Amino acid sequence: MEEVWYFAYGWSLNKSLMRKCIGRWLDARRAELRGFKLVFNAYSKSWRGGVANLVEDESSRVHGVAYRITGEQLKKLDRFEGLPSRAARISVEISVEDIGEVKAITHIAVNPRRGWILPSRDYLSAMLKGLKQHGFGDDVLREVRRAARASAIP
Numbered sequence: 001m002e003e004v005w006y007f008a009y010g011w012s013l014n015k016s017l018m019r020k021c022i023g024r025w026l027d028a029r030r031a032e033l034r035g036f037k038l039v040f041n042a043y044s045k046s047w048r049g050g051v052a053n054l055v056e057d058e059s060s061r062v063h064g065v066a067y068r069i070t071g072e073q074l075k076k077l078d079r080f081e082g083l084p085s086r087a088a089r090i091s092v093e094i095s096v097e098d099i100g101e102v103k104a105i106t107h108i109a110v111n112p113r114r115g116w117i118l119p120s121r122d123y124l125s126a127m128l129k130g131l132k133q134h135g136f137g138d139d140v141l142r143e144v145r146r147a148a149r150a151s152a153i154p
Contacts, residue, residue: 004071004074006106007031007065007104008066009052015028017130022076022077023073025068027068030064030066031104034060035056035058035061036061037057038147042112043113043117050120053109055112063140066099084110087107092105118149124148
């Protein structure tokens with residue numbers, strides 16, 4: 001059985017949403033992706049607002065979760081993310097808690113818009129809940145709220 005690390009930084013941080021999409025994963029650990037910045041520049045009809053995306057930025061980092069999943073589960077994520085029309089897979093190197101550097105797969109938007117798109121309250125809420133479920137602290141939650149430009153949302 002083929003296994004891969006998947007780097008989650010948006011809705012898939014949320015354990016219940018991820019479980020609905022792929023079932024049970026093999027492992028999940030906090031992780032960090034360096035050289036990228038978290039942005040909200042892609043629009044989702046289903047979320048009715050902006051969704052998280054990545055852009056290269058040498059001075060930035062993105063906090064997320066490394067899920068160890070099967071190849072079949074990655075295909076489910078591909079379908080859910082809308083490959084190839086809405087999203088693409090990219091290979092990244094992430095730092096995984098208690099493991100170190102690993103190669104991982106993540107998804108990015110293929111047609112991002114210029115500028116920023118306000119995420120829906122539901123989307124941002126799901127994302128923040130996921131970060132809390134994985135034990136991230138207030139500093140990381142503040143970073144995500146700042147990226148979403150919605151610091152008023154709890």
